[in-house]
Amino acid sequence: MNALRPLQPLVGLIALATLLIVLVIAVRAISANAGFLVERQTVFLSFLGGLLVVSAVFAWIVRRSMRRADSTSSRLLLVATALALASPLTLMLLQHPAP
Amino acid sequence: MDMLLRRAVAALLTLSGLLTLGYIGISSYIAEELVYEAPKAIVKAPASLGLRFANVSFPSRHDQIRLKGWLIPGVLSDGRLTVDRTIVVVHGTRTNREDPAAHLLELTAALARNGFGVLSFDMRGMGESPAAPLSMGNLEQRDVLGAVDFLRSGRLPFPELGRPRIIGGLGVSMGAASLLMAAAGEPGIQAVVSDSAYAEIVPILEREIAKRRVAPIGRIPGVLAPSALVMAQLLYGVDFFAARPVATVANIAPRPLLLIHGTADDYVPINNFRALNAAATSVPSAHVTTWIVPNARHAQAFKKTGAEYVTRVTAFFDAALGGDRSAVGAAA
Numbered sequence: 001m002n003a004l005r006p007l008q009p010l011v012g013l014i015a016l017a018t019l020l021i022v023l024v025i026a027v028r029a030i031s032a033n034a035g036f037l038v039e040r041q042t043v044f045l046s047f048l049g050g051l052l053v054v055s056a057v058f059a060w061i062v063r064r065s066m067r068r069a070d071s072t073s074s075r076l077l078l079v080a081t082a083l084a085l086a087s088p089l090t091l092m093l094l095q096h097p098a099p
Numbered sequence: 100m101d102m103l104l105r106r107a108v109a110a111l112l113t114l115s116g117l118l119t120l121g122y123i124g125i126s127s128y129i130a131e132e133l134v135y136e137a138p139k140a141i142v143k144a145p146a147s148l149g150l151r152f153a154n155v156s157f158p159s160r161h162d163q164i165r166l167k168g169w170l171i172p173g174v175l176s177d178g179r180l181t182v183d184r185t186i187v188v189v190h191g192t193r194t195n196r197e198d199p200a201a202h203l204l205e206l207t208a209a210l211a212r213n214g215f216g217v218l219s220f221d222m223r224g225m226g227e228s229p230a231a232p233l234s235m236g237n238l239e240q241r242d243v244l245g246a247v248d249f250l251r252s253g254r255l256p257f258p259e260l261g262r263p264r265i266i267g268g269l270g271v272s273m274g275a276a277s278l279l280m281a282a283a284g285e286p287g288i289q290a291v292v293s294d295s296a297y298a299e300i301v302p303i304l305e306r307e308i309a310k311r312r313v314a315p316i317g318r319i320p321g322v323l324a325p326s327a328l329v330m331a332q333l334l335y336g337v338d339f340f341a342a343r344p345v346a347t348v349a350n351i352a353p354r355p356l357l358l359i360h361g362t363a364d365d366y367v368p369i370n371n372f373r374a375l376n377a378a379a380t381s382v383p384s385a386h387v388t389t390w391i392v393p394n395a396r397h398a399q400a401f402k403k404t405g406a407e408y409v410t411r412v413t414a415f416f417d418a419a420l421g422g423d424r425s426a427v428g429a430a431a
Contacts, residue, residue, distance in 0.1 A: 009112075021333065024333065024334055028334070028335070035229070035230055036135070036224070036229075036230040036231050036232060037135075037230045040131060040135055040232075040335065043334050044127065044128075044334065047127055047334055048124065048127065051120065051123060051124060051127075055116065055120050058116070059116065062112055062116075066105065066112075069105070069108070075104060075105070075108055078108050079108055079111060081112065082108070082111040082114075082115045082116075083115070085115040085116055086114075086115035086118060086119055088119060088326065089118055089119055089122045092122075092322045092323075092325055092326060093322055
C-alpha cells in the first residue's frame with residue numbers, strides 16, 4: 001500500500017476532474033427544466049465553485065504528498081503530476097504558438 | 100540539495116496548478132459568453148410591406164422547443180393567395196426573422212410577391228423564440244426540421260389555402276448552414292438556396308474568439324479558443340465541432356442547390372463557398388448552381404444586388420419546385 005502512496009496526487013487529480021465533470025452534468029440535468037437562462041448561470045457558477053473546491057482539495061493532497069516524498073521516485077511522480085496538470089495548456093500552446 | 104529539489108517540485112506544481120486553473124476558468128467564461136446572446140426585438144412585420152400574414156408557433160424536431168414565426172401566403176399575379184410552394188426562410192446568427200442588416204424581411208416579402216408562400220421563423224434563442232444555447236447550426240437544424248414538420252402536418256393558418264405541395268428553403272449565414280445540414284437528412288426540402296454559409300464553424304469561431312476582449316485580461320489569447328469550444332461542449336452540451344455543413348452537403352443531391360457568396364465576405368471567407376461547392380458537386384447526381392456576388396460583404400448579397408437577387412432566386416425556385424398549381428385561393 002505504501003508503494004502506491006506517491007501516486008496519490010495523480011490519482012487524486014484524475015478523480016477530482018471526473019467528479020467535477022459529473023457534478024456539471026448533474027447540475028445541467030437538474031437545472032434544464034428551469035430554462036436555458038437559469039441553466040447557463042447555474043452550470044457556470046457550479047463549475048467555477050467546483051473548480052475552486054477541487055483546487056483546494058488537490059492542493060491539500062499535494063502538500064501531504066510533498067511532506068511524505070522522501071525518495072527520488074516519489075518526487076518524480078510529483079513532477080509527472082505537475083506535467084499532467086499543465087498538459088491541457090501545454091498541448092494548446094504547442095498547437096497555437098504565439099505569432 | 101534535497102531541500103532545493105523539494106522546493107523546485109513544489110514550485111512546479113504550484114505554477115502548473117495556477118496556470119491550469121486560470122486557463123480552465125477563463126475558457127469556461129468565454130464558453131458561457133459564446134453559447135448565448137440576448138435576443139433582438141422584432142420591429143417590423145410583413146403587414147408593414149403590405150402583405151397578409153399570420154403569427155405561427157411550432158415545435159422544433161426532437162427537442163420540442165416552441166418556435167415563433169410568420170406564415171406569409173404567396174401572392175399570385177391575379178391577386179390570389181397561395182401556399183402551394185412554400186419557402187422556409189432561415190435567418191443568421193444573433194438576429195431574428197426580420198434581420199434588418201441582411202434586409203431579410205424585404206427578401207421574404209419579395210418571395211411572397213413572386214407567388215411563394217413563406218414560413219419565416221426565429222431560431223431557438225433568438226427573436227421571440229425561447230432562450231436556448233447557440234450552437235451555430237448543430238442544434239438549430241432541428242428548428243428547420245420542425246418548420247418542415249409544421250408545414251406538412253401542423254395546424255396551419257389560412258386553412259382555405261390548404262397545405263404546401265412542395266417545400267424549399269432559403270438560409271442566410273448560420274441559417275444557411277443550419278438549412279444545409281437539415282436538408283441533407285430531410286428529403287422533404289426539395290430545393291435549397293444557401294447564402295453566405297460556412298463550411299465549418301470552428302475555424303471562424305477560433306478567429307473571432309481571439310478578437311474578443313474580456314474585462315480583466317483584455318484581448319483574449321488565441322490559445323484559449325480551442326479550450327473554450329471544448330468547455331462549451333462540457334458545460335452546455337454545445338458541440339461546435341459538429342457544425343460542419345461541408346460533411347453532409349453532398350447528401351442534398353439530386354435536389355437542386357443554389358450557393359451564393361460575396362467576394363468581400365470577411366466573416367465567412369469565400370474559401371468556405373469553394374469547400375461547400377466542391378463537397379456538394381462531389382457526387383455524380385449533384386445539381387448545384389453557384390453565384391458569386393462581386394464586392395458583397397457577409398450576408399449582403401441581397402442588399403447589394405436587390406432585384407437581380409430576387410430574379411435569380413425565384414427563377415431557381417421556379418425551375419426546382421415547378422409552377423404554382425393551386426386551383427383556388429383567397430383574394431389578396
